[in-house]
Every structure is written in C-alpha cells, then in structure tokens.
Amino acid sequence: MNLENKTIWITGASSGIGKGLALELSKYPCNLILSSRRKEVLEEVKLLCSNQERIAILPLDLTDFENLKPIAEKAVSCFGKVDILINNGGVSQRSLVIDTDISIDKKLMEIDYLGTIGLSKAILKHFVENKSGHFVTVSSLMGKFSSPYRSGYCGAKHALHGFFDALRMEHEKDHIKVTMICPGFVNTDVAKNALTGDGSKQDSQDKATENGLTVEEFSKRVIKAIQKEKFEAYIGKKEVLGVYLKRFFPKLLHKFVMKSQVR
Template sequence: MNNTVVYNKVIWITGASGGIGEALANKLAAAGAILILSARRETELTRVRDSLVNAQQHLLLPLDITDTAAVAAALATIKQQIGRLDWLINNAGISQRSLIMDTTLETERKLFEVDYFAQINLTRQALPLLLADDGGKVVFVSSVAGLVGTQYRGSYSAAKAALHLWANSLRAELFDQGLQVATIFPGFVNTDVSRNALTGDGSALGKMDNAQANAMSADKFAEKAVKALTKDKNYIVIGGIKERLGAIVSRLSPNLLYKMVRNTKVR
C-alpha cells in the first residue's frame, strides 16, 4: 500500500463501530489518515477510536445514517471542526437472511432504507464538501450478492445492486469535477453481519453463518481494499474463489451464473 496517498487525508467512515469499518479505520489510521468515525453505538466508536494510531486526532460522530437531519448536522460539524473532506467511505449497512416468500414488505423497505436510500442521501449531502478542493473520493461498500443475487438475500442483493448502479451514474456525472467513485464488492467476510441480518419479520438472525465464520478476516479484507483504493481502482471484488468467479461469470454468462447460484448453498 502506498501510504502517501492517504497521509493527512480526511476520511469519513460510516459503520465504523466494528467489522469491516473498524478494520478499514485501523489500516487508514496507520497510513496517516485523519478519520471521522460514525455509527450508532458511541461506546463501540470510542473503543475503535482509542485503538487507533494518533487516536486523539480522529473525530467521533455518532450517527444514524437514516436520519436526514442528523446527517446534515454531522456534515456541519465536519465543516466547522475540520473544514474539509477528502474521502467518504459508505460502509454502514444491514444484511438479510430470509426467503422472498417469507419476507414482509416492511422488512424489504427497511433493507432499502439502510442499504440504498440512506447511502445516497448521505453522499449527496456530502458532495459540496468533497468537491470543494477540486474533487474527492466516494467509496461504496456493495456486495458480491449485488452482482449475482442469491437465495435468502433478495432485497439485500437488490439494494446493493441499486447502490452499484447509482455509483456508476455518479462517477459519470461528476468525473469532470474531479470526483473519484469506487465500489467494493465483498464476498464473505468474518464479521457479525449475519448475526445482525434481518429475517423475514424484521428481527435479527442472531447467529453466525458457517460461511461467515470460515471466511476471510476483516483485517485481510481491509488490507486488500485499501491497497486497491490507493491504486485508484474503482471496481473492486474481494472474496474467495467462488465469490470472485461468480462476479466474473455475472458479466460473461448470465445463464451460467443462474445455474451456479441455484446449485450453491448460501445459508
């Protein structure tokens, strides 16, 4: 990783209280970035901040990203206390573990609210600050599920796919203003994402999937992600062989992909 790319950059990470967000914070802080850490759990945010290199230079902004007024207030705080924003990493999100026939419309809407609408609203509100110094970088953490669509993740896959395509449009529209837009597509990563995933009635699954338990560590994921981001990659697939193969086949042979997905155990 080229540390000079992120040294002294102001980088805002949502969903920073654990998992991928915490691992990204560790890598970026070690490379000399100035971090803004957001999540709903202030106690966990404090724990993460205190574990970082140069802990006291990083700003804590507890935040529910679905609260539009709170997002506006957070941006006002960043502008007042720091005065600039170089990168925004949209990492906050929630997963799903329920079949389509078992999922209520209310649960579907909640998944889209967190994984799509909240992400694009926060990004849109942050754009003036990102563009103020001849452009910045926006990073969206989508999912391999958003490229292939799998069982038990119907609305999650759809929301992550929507985020990916919105990012493509954003990249095209603001390229001339210097904005870089990157989308990361994680496969299985060993975090609590499955414990917190929504079941059909909107309650949390409360346990870890086998695939999640045996997956790549969040630290290894973050290492690969930051390396790709510092090389200005904008389409970044990170996962095991099956996930990377699925991403490739999704672009080359949709019919083969559909057969692969049908025969893959994802739960």
C-alpha cells in the first residue's frame, strides 16, 4: 500500500504508541486525524509532527461506544475521506484474577473491545461505500496467549481477534483490509497506566516494559506492516516466540511463562 494522500485516523494518539505513530506517519505525504480524550495533549503532539497543515484533531471517548457515529462523520469531514483507521486506544491491567473486581473486567472490555468495535462499526459503511478501507487494530501478544496479572486485558484482546477475523471475511468482497498488530514489550507508560484490581493505576514501570522496543522502532515496523497489508504482525523481541509456542507447544509455553516472573 502506498500511503501517499491517504487519510489515516489514529486513536490513543496522545501518548505512547499512538503518539509514536503520529510522529512517524507525519513524515509521509498523508493526512492524519489524531484522537484521544485529551484535546490539549493532542495539540501538543501535533506541534511535534511534520506537515502540521495535514493534521486534524478530533477528541473522542471510547467508553461512549454507543455514540461514535457522529464522531466518524466528523472524521470523514476533516479531509473528505478516511482510508485507514488505526485502533490504538486502550488500557492495560496488572492484577490477579482473585483480586480484580468484576467492574474492572467490565471497564477493560468497554475500552479495549467495545470502544474499538464501536468506532470500527461507525466507519465501516464509509469504507463499504468507497469499496476500500483498512482497519489496523493494535492488539497485543496477549491477544494470542496469556500471562498472569492480565486476565481481563487478555480477554479483551483475544476478543478483538475473533471480531476482526470475522469482519475481514465478511468484507473481503468490499476490498476492506484488516491488520492485527500484536506488540510485545514497548517502552511506553502502558504499565504505569495499567489498572489494578480496584481500578487505580499501577503507577510504576516494570523492567520488561522498560527494556522493550523503543516507540520509534516499533512505529516504523507497524508502518511497514500496514504497507504490506499483513493479516497479523508480531512486533517485539524474543517474547514474540510465545505465539508459536502457544500454537505448537502450549504446555511448554505455560512452563516458560510461569518461570519468567513477568509482572
């Protein structure tokens, strides 16, 4: 895929992976729509980007997943068309199953799953009418296998794969593409912002995340996966091997994860 003159809509663009993608994609001759809840932070991100005249700001709240159609209409009106939706907005988790209130599982599903599919459904008719469109959904390696302290997060990410696999098949006839991006450890504040069992933020970094890929390197690899229109892309360091161990040697993966002491 050639990104020239494409309009790319990025959610969760105020920080972390979303911000990194905005900075890298702004170097291309394309239009960007940056979304998250915090308009003022999005404006700060825009100031760091290249080609600022080709960047629009569109605040949204993924928890308001039943009312995202008007937001999608505004996105289309920014540049007359949306070609690629990068579903990146979300939140992680760090708490044991037994210590996690069911309200936190609900919140994770609302943000990471329902918010993402709500926005995707809101833009889907636009893609169908144009007989083109590309959903790029940032899942996680935790969408392919699981790890302790991430039960609700893993559940939401696994659900995304089931939904988008079905969407891909239903709308292949409409020339609509789906790319699932599965990050391993990326050096962002995802661990600091992760929800604990009572809903408070963990507010601390972990070594695995700190030693992960840089956001810049990760973002460059994501862009390559988009250009190649990959079905799925596993992006990280040695942790990506977990995908293949899960497929062929699930008990071995279980043993490795239990020994890793990853929090």
